[in-house]
Amino acid sequence: MLEAQTKSIFINGQWKELEPGKTTPIYNPATLEKLTEVAFGAEQEALEAIMAADQAFPMWSEMTGRKRSRILYKAAQLMLQDADRLGEILTAEQGKPLKEAIGEVKGAASFLLWYAEEASRSYGEWIPSSIPTKRMLVIPKPIGVVAAITPWNFPSSMITRKLAPALAAGCTVVLKPSPETPLSAIEIIKIFEEAGMPPGVVNMVTGDADAIGKAMLTNKAVKLITFTGSTKVGKYLMRESATQLKKVSLELGGHAPLIVFEDADLDKAANLALASKFRNSGQTCICANRLYVHEAVATEFLDKLQEKVEGLKVGSGMEEDTDLGPLISEQACAKVQAHLNDALKKGAKIIAGGNDWTGDLKGYFCSPTVIADVSDDMLVMHEETFGPLFPVQTFQAETEVIQKANNTDYGLAAYIFTENTSRTLRVAEKLDYGIVGVNDVFPATAEAPFGGIKQSGNGKEGGHHGMDEFLEKKFVSIGVER
Template identity: 45%
Template sequence: MDLSNRLNDPALFKTQSYINGEWVGGDASFAVDNPANRQTLAEVSDVGEAGAKAAVTAAAEGFRVWRKTSPFERTRVLLKWLELIQEHTDDLATLITAEMGKPWREAKGEIAYGAGFVEWSAHEAARIHGETLPVPAPGARGWTIRQPVGVVSCITPWNFPAAMITRKAAPALAAGCSLVIKPAPETPLTALALAELADRAGFPKGTFNVICGDAAKLGPVMTGSPDVRMIGFTGSTEVGKLLMRQAADGIKRVALELGGNAPFIVMDDADLDAAATGVAQAKFRSGGQTCVSPNRIIVQDSVADAFIERLEAKISAVKAGDGFDTESDIGPLIHDEAVERVDALVKQAVSGGARIVVGGQPLADELGGSFYAPTLIDGGSFDLEIARSEIFGPVASVYRAKDEEQILGLANDTPYGLAAYLYTRDMGRVHRMSEGLDYGMIGVNAPMVGSASTPFGGVKESGIGREGGKWGVEEFTELKYVLLAGVNS
């Protein structure tokens, strides 16, 4: 695919931050590289601490305007942003593939997924309301009001550089909040393109800000400024804990979507072909670099060999390659350090008794970038690091277990609780096991759990709060109670 036209479009390809309706540079810059070939795509300005402060100040001023804007006007502007995102799907997908590496058709799917949150949230703007309440005082009336929380700092990851922004920004804007968005340094170009489209959509100055630069300088402003009232973050549990500690000084609200260690459970009555297809879809999406990616595939003993045979055929057919190659099923990992980490996990698993069925090695020499072979591992101990932490790579690791009780114990033996998958045709098992799994989302005979209309989020160390549906919008509101006395006096 020829990138020259899209990637050189000056109207879309931005390398400066967007603050208070203007494009702003900094004194330093950082490189954005294509992980498929290690070529530099752009040098992006680092606005530093001064830029972060300017963005927060602009957002505080923008909030004063946007919070008073009619919800119907907020709907109109959000729908205009949606229209522009959909119109530029190919451009945005090209940026995602270039800076993150996922296959172009998958990147287009991400744009559609992310656009769904804009559409849903746009219509939710006019559905934010309170309730009339019974009160004990004679002649009095009570009611609740939902109002926007204020300036929101959004810190987003590289694995879904468009959707993780729209999933936070759209509901916050629908609620009447203003934003300061910091994208990951690996993938700022998509975020800046979304800011360009937001500018064209007509958001008031200061309402929508995107800043790029060193997290060590930008982060303390985004979490510490008294003008910021909420922090929305998607990323690692380690960083989430740090942000939560920083937010504590100002008693700021947090919405955290953090790490996962998803079990994919295959019971002895499951449709094994459907389960193998489900693993292939869920595990290798974004090259395994998703927080809901199956990490531990737990299969009931009696069907384990038959399931592994089916899964081996699926994984053997997965082709790694440049995301702009139409024959590629998965792209590169985000950088060489990620490849080294995944390879170390695989080697440790083998030393711990696991068997490599397919793959098991980096592909840098063959493909010239940060690639790792689609891999299937059979066996090994649950005490191994590969079973205890996120793999974040194209490695499916299968474990065997005896019965429901043992499987639930193994599945829940983790500090994480984001997503889990269960394949069974027994409705009794569906209820028992879905209620017994300590996870925020359960996919039963379904390899995908997220949508714009449903709640997305986890329990335990996988986060706080929910994104999506009415719950996603309510996260960005404060509930206020009003008591009016003497109505009938």
């Protein structure tokens, strides 16, 4: 058991100690063992954090981008230096294999590094005037206090992907991490503290999600809410934010199609399809949810995929050769099983996996499973499973598969495998998704925009586009004498 983290609420540069009993336990999803306890804050703590951020905003926003960048550079260095330990904490609370967790920590540091560089590049604009007595400027200004609500599936990188651009832009932040995975968030706040972040610029409240969220939604000092999570919660935040016309940036659910054309490199496609679907045990918003394979290569491709899936090892993320760790909760496992049962009832057949967990650990494990003979009326084909269940359909024509791929309310990510340049451009343009990977299932990087369309959200994270979310554009019109 880790040392109790009762000081998990950080306000105005100080760790806040709550009254005895105001804590909540954190469990290891692989073993169900209690790891520690964290403070259970509520509305009062959220309001204090918002006030601290509001009071720190003038100082931080008026600081030069170069000065802000030095702190972000330092934080990136500290995170990289401590990546192994931070990865172990992440695996303990979230469950993913340690090699994935360490990779995530390094990815989180890359956002700090990228936005340290971007902090000095918030450019304005000079507009040539059509009126001789006018001069016109557009000046970027930080929006103000930002409320950041982050998920459990990537508890480190989702924090820095939001906080780094907000801080680089000159905003101050109140962070509410996922109640399932607050330990990674605590370590990131400690890194900001060590890097020299001024008091009040970054604040964090763990605890009652409803009460903290309500304070963020109703307090006028909060100008923007950035959220990663379910479409259902995203719609709620957008609806409630409308009363004050707060800006909302949402990265929501996905149901990514992965299309393998007849001219694809099948070995590459099988390897990357496997990597996409079963990364983090399928608990990834951009992981492949539906696999479409051209009928001319379906048998060969599925043979390759079956062999690879049957070779995956499920177990504790702390074991070096583990490929899939546990799911986050019992409810997550139940959803995967419900989708599998529904598909089998409607005629699907199991190609690989499908068996119950038989390991020694007591955690929330699901076997990686591939099913074929899948029809469009099955739950798995239109609901986000968020687990290691991979449905496969075959297709004949390009137009047919594009229509099937686009037949969803989601629009986050899609993937195609082809060696044909014309097809690459043609299909990528026709897919209704914010992100399209071509022979690539890992499109997310710090330097590129990340975000969906339709009911997968709005706004972009990553690249210079990510910092734009936290900036207002002020128009200045100047009359001049001639």
